[in-house]
Amino acid sequence: ALSDKIINLNTAAVMFMGTAALAGCIFNEAFMTW
Structure with missing residues (x-):
């Protein structure tokens, strides 16, 4: 029903x-590494 x-x-x-x-997080790590 609605609750579902x-x-x-x-x-x-x-x-x-x-x-x-x-x-x-992945993008942040990638940019921090560069």
């Missing part, structure tokens, strides 16, 4: 944020 949709959106948002944060 909210949970799915929440999970997707958390995964997206995690991926974005991970990518940011």
Whole structure:
């Protein structure tokens, strides 16, 4: 139902944020090394 949709959106948002944060860390490391 609606609660399931909210949970799915929440999970997707958390995964997206995690991926974005991970990518940011990788880019940061790459630029710091250069």
